[in-house]
Amino acid sequence: MKRIYLHPLPLRIWHWVNALLVILLIITGIQLRISGVPSLGPRHPALWVHKYAGWAMAASCVFWIVYSLVSRNLSRQYAVRRRDLKGIFRQAKFYLISIFQGEENPFRATPEEKFNPLQKLAYGAIMCIFTPILVVTGLLFNDILFFRKYILLWDVVGALNAIHVMGAYVFALYLVVHIYMATLGRTASSHLKAMIVGYEEEADEPGEEVGQGIS
Amino acid sequence: MAKRGTMGRHGEKKESLEPDVGWFSLNPTCSRRQTLKWGGLSVIGISVLGPVLAQGATRPLIIMEPALGLVVADPMKCVGCGRCELACTEFNDGKAAPAMSRIKVGRNLHFGPDGVSAWREGQGNWGNGLVVQDLCKQCPHPVPCANICPEDAIVLAPSGNARMVDPDKCTGCKICLRACPWEMISFDPDSRKATKCHLCNGKPKCVAACPAQSLSYVPWRDLTARVPPRLKNTVQLPSERSVACRQCHLPGQTKNVSQGIEMFQGWVKGGRPLSAREFGFKWIDLAGSILLPLAVVSVVAHAVLRKVVKR
Numbered sequence: 399m400k401r402i403y404l405h406p407l408p409l410r411i412w413h414w415v416n417a418l419l420v421i422l423l424i425i426t427g428i429q430l431r432i433s434g435v436p437s438l439g440p441r442h443p444a445l446w447v448h449k450y451a452g453w454a455m456a457a458s459c460v461f462w463i464v465y466s467l468v469s470r471n472l473s474r475q476y477a478v479r480r481r482d483l484k485g486i487f488r489q490a491k492f493y494l495i496s497i498f499q500g501e502e503n504p505f506r507a508t509p510e511e512k513f514n515p516l517q518k519l520a521y522g523a524i525m526c527i528f529t530p531i532l533v534v535t536g537l538l539f540n541d542i543l544f545f546r547k548y549i550l551l552w553d554v555v556g557a558l559n560a561i562h563v564m565g566a567y568v569f570a571l572y573l574v575v576h577i578y579m580a581t582l583g584r585t586a587s588s589h590l591k592a593m594i595v596g597y598e599e600e601a602d603e604p605g606e607e608v609g610q611g612i613s
Numbered sequence: 614m615a616k617r618g619t620m621g622r623h624g625e626k627k628e629s630l631e632p633d634v635g636w637f638s639l640n641p642t643c644s645r646r647q648t649l650k651w652g653g654l655s656v657i658g659i660s661v662l663g664p665v666l667a668q669g670a671t672r673p674l675i676i677m678e679p680a681l682g683l684v685v686a687d688p689m690k691c692v693g694c695g696r697c698e699l700a701c702t703e704f705n706d707g708k709a710a711p712a713m714s715r716i717k718v719g720r721n722l723h724f725g726p727d728g729v730s731a732w733r734e735g736q737g738n739w740g741n742g743l744v745v746q747d748l749c750k751q752c753p754h755p756v757p758c759a760n761i762c763p764e765d766a767i768v769l770a771p772s773g774n775a776r777m778v779d780p781d782k783c784t785g786c787k788i789c790l791r792a793c794p795w796e797m798i799s800f801d802p803d804s805r806k807a808t809k810c811h812l813c814n815g816k817p818k819c820v821a822a823c824p825a826q827s828l829s830y831v832p833w834r835d836l837t838a839r840v841p842p843r844l845k846n847t848v849q850l851p852s853e854r855s856v857a858c859r860q861c862h863l864p865g866q867t868k869n870v871s872q873g874i875e876m877f878q879g880w881v882k883g884g885r886p887l888s889a890r891e892f893g894f895k896w897i898d899l900a901g902s903i904l905l906p907l908a909v910v911s912v913v914a915h916a917v918l919r920k921v922v923k924r
Contacts, residue, residue, distance in 0.1 A: 431898070498922040543832050550678055560897060567901035571908050578912040 401597040404512055408465060413593055416458050420573065422451040427566055452536045459529050466525075475512050476522045482515035489516045497582075507598060524572055528565050535562040675765070677754045680774045680833045684716070684810070684817050686746035690827035693718055693744035700822035704813060706801065713799040715810035716819045716828075717747040749797045749810035751775055751833055758809070761792035770811045777811035780804070 405413070426448040430438065438444060466472040488504050493516075497503075505514035513521060535558045538545055549555060583589040584599055592598040643651075698714035706713070720742065752758075756776055759767035766782035767789065769775070778789075778798075785805040790798045798809045810817075812830070820828045 498918055500923065541834070546832075547681055563897050563901075567897065567904065570901070570905055574905070574908040574912055578916065581916075 400600055402507065402600060403509060403596055404507060404592055404598045405596045407596065409471075410593060410596060412458065412462060412465070416455075416462075419451050419455045419458060420569070422447060423455060424566070424570060424573075426451070431563065449540070452533070455529075456533045456537060459525075459533050462525060463530075474510070476518055476526075478515065478518055478522075482518065485515040486519070489514050506600070520572065520576075524569070528568055528572075532562060532565040532569065535565070675754070675756065675759045677756050677759060677769055677776065678774050679753045679835065680751035680776065680812070682773055682775075682812060682815065682830055683751045683833050684748050684812065684820055684828055684830050686716075686748065687827045687829070688743060688746060690825045691718070691744050691746055692825050692827075693720060694824065696822045696824060697746075697819035697828060700818040701810075704818040705808070710801075713801055713808070715749065715797070715799055715808065717797070718744060719747075720744050746827070747795060747797060749776070750795060751810075751812075753835055757792045757794060758789040758798060761788050763788065766807075767809075770814070773812050773815045775812040776809065778807050778809055780806050780808075783807055 426444040429444040430448060463472075466476070485505070492501065492504055503514075507513070538549060538558055539562070549558070580589045580593075581587070583592070588599050695711055695718055697716045698711035698718060699709055701714045701716055702708060702710045705715070751774075756767065759765075759776060763786065764782045764784055766779045766784075767776055768779050768782075770777045783806040785800070785807065787800060787807065789807050789809075790796070790800060798807050800807055815830075817828070817830050820830050
């Protein structure tokens with residue numbers, strides 16, 4: 399068994415703060431969506447928890463983008479290269495078929511290339527498209543005076559609401575798959591441990607339990 | 614039907630009367646029979662007019678966008694000099710007429726149990742002697758003055774969404790003066806038209822004229838949401854009018870996909886799209902409530918299948 403240092407400390411801290419925020423936002427968001435904001439009343443804790451967790455989420459999103467740009471993570475880890483295009487099908491075939499046949503994950507994570515092509519796509523879409531969309535539409539709900547008149551003028555409150563909720567459902571779908579795939583490591587908790595300590599434990603010789611990427 | 618019938622009879626009577634009495638003669642003679650006939654006809658006519666006039670009462674609510682700002686006063690700073698009233702009428706009417714100023718500054722004096730003896734009622738039974746400043750609150754809809762106006766003369770100001778009186782439409786019936794719960798509509802005795810605060814195109818002259826910085830022009834915000842909800846709903850609209858409310862104030866939800874498509878088409882074609890407030894996109898929730906359990910189920914199935922095949 400060998401240990402690979404995959405996740406640097408700032409990213410690990412960011413990941414778990416972000417996870418906490420996402421859980422808070424999803425719980426309060428479901429609450430707000432089911433009962434409707436007007437019937438909850440203006441003093442309901444779900445409202446302000448969602449609001450301030452949302453602001454924190456905005457900060458977290460900005461941090462991730464700045465960190466990924468400065469540390470060149472975005473270009474090193476997330477850029478989809480030519481060989482990744484083939485890898486997409488290989489990886490998908492692995493998760494859909496070969497994993498049941500006991501085959502080994504075709505992708506091995508290294509510090510230089512942490513993510514398999516599917517992970518690149520999923521993480522890239524979530525962090526570069528869906529989280530910013532959720533954050534921006536959420537911020538626009540904050541009744542900021544500058545945007546307020548345009549929101550009223552163009553009558554886009556309902557459209558913003560729709561985009562926000564749609565984004566939230568996509569995020570929730572992603573979360574289900576993410577949590578499941580996090581258990582597909584060498585052991586069920588090895589990816590989780592790696593996200594806490596930073597070191598991923600991997601099988602050395604083929605034939606032992608296989609390490610399979612999170613996606 | 615009934616209306617048309619009376620009109621017909623009306624016409625006949627008119628013809629038969631003409632030989633006897635000049636239609637517009639200043640001193641007409643009128644027999645008892647004619648008096649009874651005309652009196653009866655006018656009773657029928659008025660009773661037929663009743664439902665026709667009553668149609669006005671069932672016209673839909675006027676929905677107005679919230680104003681972008683309003684003028685508020687700090688009573689602790691106000692010295693009661695009245696320069697705001699002068700500035701208001703000077704700018705808007707070209708004369709010094711504080712009595713018809715849109716901002717109304719007065720002293721809440723101790724004038725007995727009926728309050729201030731002038732047009733304003735006292736705070737409680739006894740005036741407290743403070744200077745009070747009253748201004749149009751730029752009500753959100755239903756805007757009382759705009760809803761009551763039979764001429765639809767209270768319209769949105771082009772900038773700032775203030776509710777303003779269109780002097781071309783106003784007939785000076787003064788019904789808005791009664792409808793405003795704050796008594797904030799003024800009446801110009803010279804032009805015989807109602808007038809109200811329209812925020813001077815976003816640069817209120819009263820604010821500029823205030824020497825004590827008591828007045829300020831602030832963004833309009835609906836603070837009623839911060840008031841704890843009442844236990845009992847005290848506002849009772851007639852059911853035919855509250856239909857209009859229920860169209861917008863749904864408990865947050867939606868109608869169907871076709872409306873979404875309609876709205877999208879509105880965007881594509883340009884122009885004013887279907888108001889998004891009319892629906893809350895229930896189909897998104899529908900899709901989510903199908904897809905999310907589906908994801909959970911497929912993930913569980915994946916895990917189970919993995920375990921089974923491994924054996």
